[in-house]
Amino acid sequence: MVRHTVDPVKCRGCGKCVEMCGLELWTLVDTDNGKKRAQVIEEAKDMCHMCLACRDACPEEAITITED
Ligand code: SF4
Numbered sequence: 001m002v003r004h005t006v007d008p009v010k011c012r013g014c015g016k017c018v019e020m021c022g023l024e025l026w027t028l029v030d031t032d033n034g035k036k037r038a039q040v041i042e043e044a045k046d047m048c049h050m051c052l053a054c055r056d057a058c059p060e061e062a063i064t065i066t067e068d
Protein backbone atom coordinates (compact mmCIF):
# COMPACT_ATOMS: atom_id res chain seq x y z
CA MET A 1 0.00 0.00 0.00
CA VAL A 2 1.26 3.46 -0.90
CA ARG A 3 1.15 6.09 1.81
CA HIS A 4 1.10 9.81 1.02
CA THR A 5 2.02 12.20 3.78
CA VAL A 6 1.79 15.98 3.65
CA ASP A 7 3.65 18.09 6.17
CA PRO A 8 0.91 20.49 7.34
CA VAL A 9 3.46 23.15 8.28
CA LYS A 10 5.28 23.11 4.95
CA CYS A 11 2.27 22.82 2.63
CA ARG A 12 0.99 26.21 1.48
CA GLY A 13 -1.78 24.93 -0.76
CA CYS A 14 -0.23 25.98 -4.06
CA GLY A 15 -1.85 23.08 -5.92
CA LYS A 16 1.19 22.00 -7.92
CA CYS A 17 0.82 18.40 -6.72
CA VAL A 18 -2.82 18.45 -7.84
CA GLU A 19 -1.78 19.65 -11.29
CA MET A 20 1.02 17.13 -11.68
CA CYS A 21 -0.72 13.88 -10.82
CA GLY A 22 -2.02 12.44 -14.06
CA LEU A 23 -4.32 10.15 -12.10
CA GLU A 24 -5.91 13.09 -10.26
CA LEU A 25 -5.21 11.59 -6.87
CA TRP A 26 -4.78 14.91 -5.06
CA THR A 27 -7.22 17.58 -3.99
CA LEU A 28 -7.02 20.78 -1.98
CA VAL A 29 -9.00 21.02 1.23
CA ASP A 30 -9.77 23.96 3.50
CA THR A 31 -8.05 24.02 6.86
CA ASP A 32 -9.26 25.52 10.13
CA ASN A 33 -7.10 28.60 9.69
CA GLY A 34 -8.62 29.46 6.31
CA LYS A 35 -5.77 28.15 4.18
CA LYS A 36 -5.72 25.33 1.65
CA ARG A 37 -3.83 22.11 2.08
CA ALA A 38 -3.12 19.18 -0.23
CA GLN A 39 -4.77 15.86 0.55
CA VAL A 40 -4.89 12.60 -1.36
CA ILE A 41 -8.20 11.04 -2.22
CA GLU A 42 -8.98 7.68 -0.67
CA GLU A 43 -8.33 5.73 -3.88
CA ALA A 44 -4.75 6.99 -4.04
CA LYS A 45 -3.34 4.15 -2.00
CA ASP A 46 -4.63 1.66 -4.58
CA MET A 47 -4.13 3.61 -7.81
CA CYS A 48 -0.86 5.47 -7.22
CA HIS A 49 1.99 4.05 -9.27
CA MET A 50 4.66 5.97 -7.37
CA CYS A 51 5.85 8.10 -10.26
CA LEU A 52 6.74 10.70 -7.61
CA ALA A 53 5.71 13.58 -9.87
CA CYS A 54 3.67 15.13 -7.07
CA ARG A 55 6.49 14.92 -4.59
CA ASP A 56 9.03 16.33 -7.03
CA ALA A 57 6.69 19.17 -8.03
CA CYS A 58 6.23 20.41 -4.49
CA PRO A 59 8.29 23.56 -3.97
CA GLU A 60 8.09 23.13 -0.20
CA GLU A 61 9.21 19.48 -0.13
CA ALA A 62 6.08 18.79 1.90
CA ILE A 63 5.19 15.43 0.37
CA THR A 64 6.51 12.06 1.46
CA ILE A 65 5.53 8.89 -0.37
CA THR A 66 6.30 5.44 0.95
CA GLU A 67 5.17 1.93 0.20
CA ASP A 68 4.65 -0.86 2.70
S1 SF4 B 1 3.27 9.45 -7.08
FE1 SF4 B 1 2.46 9.88 -9.14
S2 SF4 B 1 0.57 8.69 -9.29
FE2 SF4 B 1 1.12 8.77 -7.15
S3 SF4 B 1 -0.05 10.49 -6.30
FE3 SF4 B 1 1.99 11.27 -6.91
S4 SF4 B 1 1.79 12.02 -9.01
FE4 SF4 B 1 0.00 10.73 -8.54
Ligand code: SF4
Nearest residue numbers: 011012014015017058
Ligand atom coordinates in the same frame (compact mmCIF):
# COMPACT_ATOMS: atom_id res chain seq x y z
S1 SF4 C 1 2.74 21.11 -4.11
FE1 SF4 C 1 3.37 20.99 -1.95
S2 SF4 C 1 2.92 23.01 -1.10
FE2 SF4 C 1 1.78 22.83 -3.03
S3 SF4 C 1 -0.26 22.06 -2.41
FE3 SF4 C 1 1.00 20.27 -2.94
S4 SF4 C 1 1.91 19.60 -0.97
FE4 SF4 C 1 1.16 21.68 -0.69
